[in-house]
Amino acid sequence: MRLVAEFEIKCEALPLVEVASSVPEATLILKLQFNHGERPLFLVTVSGSSHQEIGDALTAAYDVGEWTLVGQAGDTHRYQVIPALSFEEQLGGHIDDLSGLESLATADAIIERIEVLPNGWQQTGWFASREAFDNFASFWQQNADFQLSRLTRDGESEPPGDGLTDQQQEALRTAYELGYFDIPRQASLETVAAELNISASSVSERLRRAQTQLIEETVATTWPPLPDRTTTH
Template structure:
C-alpha cells in the first residue's frame, strides 16, 4: 500500500534554514542535484522577498560555500548552491543517529518537494508502505520535532471528471462553451435551462454537484484536514 505524506521537520540546523529566516517573506523550494560528487548541490527556486537581502544571506551563511544565480523570470529566481559542510558537520550537533540518517537515503521512499522555512523543512514524500513511512517518521521524531500534516493512501486515480453523471457533464459543458463562467458572464442561467429543456433551478443543482465532484477529485485531495470549528 503506497502512501503520500506531507510533514514538517522542525530543525534549525537543516541546510538553508538560517538563510530563509533572514528573508521570511520569501518562498524557497529546494531540490538536490545528486550528480555532483559526494555532497549534492542545492538548487533553490525563490519567489518573493528582497533579492538583495536573500543574496546577502547566502553570502553570509555558514553552510553555503558559494552560490550562483542561474535564472530569473519575473519574481522567480533560481540559484545553484555549493554546500560548505558535510551532512555530519551540518547536523552532527543536533542529530545523534547520523548512521540512521544515511540509511534513510536507501529507504523505499521518494521526497519530491522540500520547502525551506525559517524553522525547518516542509516536505512531501512518497513511501512504499506504512513500514517505510514509520522508519522515516520515527527517525525524525527521535532526532527533531516532527509534525505530520497529511497521510493518504495512493491509488490509481481516474481522470478528473469520471465521477460526473452524463447530465452533469452536459450542463457543465454547455455552461462553459456558452460563456457562463466568463467574467462578465456571456449567457444567463435561464438561457442554459432553455437549451437543456429543464428549469433554472435544475441547472443550478447540476452545476453545483458537478463543481463539487471536480473539486473533490482534484485539489481537495491535497488539502490537510481543517481543525474543528469552535462551537
C-alpha cells in the first residue's frame, strides 16, 4: 500500500531555516541533488521577496557555502546553493541517531516537496509502504517535532485546495467574502485581519501560503521554463 504524506518537521537546525527566518515573507521551495557526495546541491525556488533580500540572507547564512542565481521569472528566483556543511555536520548537535539519519536517504520514499519555514521544513512525500512511513515518522518524532497534516493512499483523488490548512481556508474565504479579491478591491488587508481577529501581517502570510499552495496544485505544471541567467557569489 503506497502512501502520500504531508507533514512538518520543526527543527531550526535543518538547512536553510536561517535563510527562511531572515525573510519570513518569502516562500522557499527546496530540492536536493544527492549525486554530489556528502553535500548535495540545493536548488531553491524563492517567491515573495526581492533578489537583494534573498541574496543577503544566503550570504549571511552559516550553512551556505556558495550560491548562484540561475533563473528569474517575475518575482520568482531560482538559486543553486552549495552547502557549507554536510547533513551530519549540520544536524549532529541536534540529533542523537546519526546512523538513523543516514538510513533515511535509502528509505523506500520520495520527498516530492520541501518548503523551508522559519522553524523547520514542511514536506510532501511518497512512501512505498506503511512501514516505510512509520520508520520515517518515528525517527523525526524522536529527534525533532514531527507533525502529520495528511496521510492518504496513493491514487485517492482530492479536489484542489485539500492541501490548505483550516486557517488558510478561513483566511481565503473571509477575504473573498469581504471583497478583498474584487477589482477594484472592496476590503483592505486590515479589514480582513479585524474580521479574523489576527494581525494584518498574519493574514498576509496565510493568504500568500494559501495562494502558493493552490497555484502548485493547479497551474504550476504549466510554468514556462526560466530564462538562462547566471550570477555567482
